[in-house]
Amino acid sequence: GQQVMQIPQYQHVQEGEDFTTYCNSSTTLSNIQWYKQRPGGHPVFLIQLVKSGEVKKQKRLTFQFGEAKKNSSLHITATQTTDVGTYFCAGYNFNKFYFGSGTKLNVKP
């Protein structure tokens, strides 16, 4: 069945270091979304990618959608303590979201 795998599971970085999380699907996705969940909170939408090879930026965050629309990445430049949380990708296909397992980011000041 459809699966969305996300790596790494955990990432500990020093403030100022970069961070990347990767999302891979077993099948082609129609689009992919990224969410952030702060500790004790609920997932909050960050961005949606639709086109093959699409790249979008939000300040220090860069999102990419692979050419085959089966993988995606989120890169954070110069992490800050406010970036702490779990980042989820959610692949969308056949009217269904498939959430990745999430990458938990911890940023040490």
Add this chain to the structure above:
Amino acid sequence: DAGVIQSPRHEVTEMGQEVTLRCKPISGHNSLFWYRQTMMRGLELLIYFNNNVPIDDSGMPEDRFSAKMPNASFSTLKIQPSEPRDSAVYFCASSLVRPINTEAFFGQGTRLTVV
């Protein structure tokens, strides 16, 4: 709009009791999702409604779980009888599909503890 509203925020119940979780989606959204989140299994999709009709309930763990959406502004997730392994945070989310989906808005979640 107040966003997706879930109630209760916390629920502690004894094993064997019936539990009902409630969700009010954002007005105008036509899709509603129920998710369960645990440390072990992460975020799992339980059931998905489109225009109040259940489209995919393959994630519902077993017959003890049931979900309804009697109208566009209300949904329930019921567990009967509840078991300790049902302890988790249950999220409801809604979105607008037209035809491509837009972002999903999550409620604050219901933290369920079954003792």
